[in-house]
Amino acid sequence: MPQTKLGTFHDASGKITVAVFERKAGNQQAHFHDFACTVPDDMVVIGGGAEATNRPPNGALLTASYPNQNLSAWLASSKDHERPQPHFLKVYAVGLKIAGMTRDALLQHIHIGRSVSELAQHPEASESVPPGFLLISGGFHVNWLDFNPQGGNLATASFPENAFSWKARSKDHMTVSSAILSVYAIGIRENLPVGRVQHSIQTKDSGHAAHPSTTADVLSGFALVGGGAEIHWRGEGNLLWQLRPTTDLANQDFSAGGKDHMKPSPATLTAYSIGIKIV
Numbered sequence: 001m002p003q004t005k006l007g008t009f010h011d012a013s014g015k016i017t018v019a020v021f022e023r024k025a026g027n028q029q030a031h032f033h034d035f036a037c038t039v040p041d042d043m044v045v046i047g048g049g050a051e052a053t054n055r056p057p058n059g060a061l062l063t064a065s066y067p068n069q070n071l072s073a074w075l076a077s078s079k080d081h082e083r084p085q086p087h088f089l090k091v092y093a094v095g096l097k098i099a100g101m102t103r104d105a106l107l108q109h110i111h112i113g114r115s116v117s118e119l120a121q122h123p124e125a126s127e128s129v130p131p132g133f134l135l136i137s138g139g140f141h142v143n144w145l146d147f148n149p150q151g152g153n154l155a156t157a158s159f160p161e162n163a164f165s166w167k168a169r170s171k172d173h174m175t176v177s178s179a180i181l182s183v184y185a186i187g188i189r190e191n192l193p194v195g196r197v198q199h200s201i202q203t204k205d206s207g208h209a210a211h212p213s214t215t216a217d218v219l220s221g222f223a224l225v226g227g228g229a230e231i232h233w234r235g236e237g238n239l240l241w242q243l244r245p246t247t248d249l250a251n252q253d254f255s256a257g258g259k260d261h262m263k264p265s266p267a268t269l270t271a272y273s274i275g276i277k278i279v
Contacts, residue, residue, distance in 0.1 A: 011277035012221035028086035039095030047094035047137035047226030048074030049243035066139030129187030137226025138166030151177025159228035218252035222275025227254025238267035
């Protein structure tokens with residue numbers, strides 16, 4: 001299916017350009033695996049997200065949101081769980097280019113790291129960027145198919161745990177189903193040939209709800225590059241169905257949504273937005 005450019009944004013210096021792209025599946029499916037949204041050839045993908053559904057009767061949840069190997073596309077996966085819910089998955093990609101640098105030159109200043117969890121029912125993992133780099137985004141991939149194709153393990157968190165490290169978590173739900181979780185950290189070198197990069201991580205907490213949701217704005221003067229969310233769940237659990245970079249030209253932000261599933265389990269959620277600028 002074709003994809004759409006949702007908006008183009010700049011930092012205060014005018015040197016940074018980011019663009020947000022969306023691709024929506026043409027057919028409803030119960031499960032999606034590595035559904036891709038690409039960025040133009042002159043851009044590097046440095047962030048993204050995905051949106052399944054929280055609509056009745058059952059909803060569908062996220063199992064992956066992460067970059068491909070050469071940073072040309074963002075990949076997403078989703079699934080219904082225990083109860084059927086065919087849905088149209090949307091995947092979002094955030095592309096970056098910087099004035100005075102070609103794509104190949106910019107790639108030399110981008111770091112992508114990956115860490116893998118142990119096999120577990122509630123896996124979690126963290127990955128950091130090296131010294132001299134600033135964390136600008138991250139992602140996750142829950143590998144549940146190799147271990148229990150009839151079960152499933154679902155995302156509950158993918159977020160910057162501090163200024164240099166990205167963390168992700170997932171869980172089985174109602175049915176025992178262990179998985180291995182991969183987490184990705186994306187960084188940019190602080191000192192570029194065209195100037196020094198600063199980053200800003202902003203947060204916003206939701207209310208306590210069965211379907212918690214909230215939006216974290218990007219600080220003025222910065223350009224959106226990434227975002228994430230952490231659900232603070234107890235009991236049966238509350239699961240991510242939405243990680244969405246801005247679709248509003250009037251404001252740069254990152255939205256996130258979670259939901260309980262099959263059994264009541266209200267929770268709160270923290271959304272994160274990350275912006276960068278050159279000074």
